Amino acid sequence: LTTAFAQSGTCVSATQLTINGACGSGTINGTTGLPPTCTGWTRAEYYSFTITSAPQTVTITAVSGTRNLAIGLFSGSCGSLSNIACADADNTNGVQTETITATNLANGTYYIVAGNTRNNDLALTSICITSPVAPANNLCTNATALPCGTTNLAGTTVNTANIAHGTGCSFISNYGVWYTFVGDGNPTTITTNPSFDIKLSVSTGTCASMTNIV
Numbered sequence: 001l002t003t004a005f006a007q008s009g010t011c012v013s014a015t016q017l018t019i020n021g022a023c024g025s026g027t028i029n030g031t032t033g034l035p036p037t038c039t040g041w042t043r044a045e046y047y048s049f050t051i052t053s054a055p056q057t058v059t060i061t062a063v064s065g066t067r068n069l070a071i072g073l074f075s076g077s078c079g080s081l082s083n084i085a086c087a088d089a090d091n092t093n094g095v096q097t098e099t100i101t102a103t104n105l106a107n108g109t110y111y112i113v114a115g116n117t118r119n120n121d122l123a124l125t126s127i128c129i130t131s132p133v134a135p136a137n138n139l140c141t142n143a144t145a146l147p148c149g150t151t152n153l154a155g156t157t158v159n160t161a162n163i164a165h166g167t168g169c170s171f172i173s174n175y176g177v178w179y180t181f182v183g184d185g186n187p188t189t190i191t192t193n194p195s196f197d198i199k200l201s202v203s204t205g206t207c208a209s210m211t212n213i214v
Helices: none
Strands: 023-028 043-051 056-064 069-077 080-087 096-105 108-116 122-130 203-206 209-212
Touching (some): 023 108, 043 056, 056 069, 069 122, 080 096, 108 122
Antiparallel strands (some): 023 122, 056 096, 056 122, 069 080, 203 209
């Protein structure tokens, strides 16, 4: 889905985009408020997006129908932007795509500048922000319940984020998923797929304060 949002040539009135939401499009024709880095701009428009579930990886993909498209990603605030990345892989005129992927972004608002390095307006076909969707139990607070007798429960660690697990087990990666069960005083056996090098730990307590058992 691509939506023609009102374009903004200044940071303070940046067009808001949503991660994994509708893409933007329009004409890049702003000649004021050109970004502090990613030099060579003659036209630029500002977009913004907000991260609330850090750390997060995002990919910005912009497609143009004319001129030479370039994009830049910035953190900070208007008037004091800090460049994260620039992209101008194709510096010819015409249909082209520019992409920036940024990993482990913290919570906050980020700004994208889409621009042209030629002395003409640019037709922006689309600008999209996507992010891999992590499994719900990537967070301890969303741990998947394992009632006694659970069998053949499928799961994945694909797209999990780098979040400190706090179990005290240094051999376990921060990229993982959580499960929970209630003990009844009897021995409990947990078995995983032996086809993978899976690491497990068992802890008691709360997500904020754990005591490792195994």
